[in-house]
Amino acid sequence: MNSKQNLQQASYSIGVVSRLTGISAHCLRMWERRHGLGPSRRTEGGQREYSKVDLDHLFLVKQLVDSGMRIKDIAALPQKTLTLISNKPANESIEVSQSFNTVVIGKDFTQLFNKHPNRYPALAVEFPAVSVEQWLNT
Structure with missing residues (x-):
């Protein structure tokens, strides 16, 4: 095996991956x-590579x-799809360049958005304290 093949087959321990990505070893496990979302291989002793x-x-x-x-929404997606979603190379951070304003009417929607305020970072939401009927009549 030449040195080029060695570089292509480099492996990283969970500790190194944790330090490089900023994801804790516990979270990776x-x-x-x-x-x-585990490693592609393990050693004979069972260590992650x-x-x-x-x-x-x-x-x-x-x-x-x-x-x-959410991790559960993206974990099963292939890297090509994730790259398309992000529209950025993997080592660049995503910047939200446009936000959307909306009004949420109704108790259930209001509770959903209040429960998960960071799920939709590009969405500016207003919660009027009126029922749907009251809002439609105004």
């Missing part, structure tokens, strides 16, 4: 268990999670 491809994928996943997306 949890994402692996819950969402299948992350490849460069795994590392790049985790950088992109973390970028999207940090931007407000």
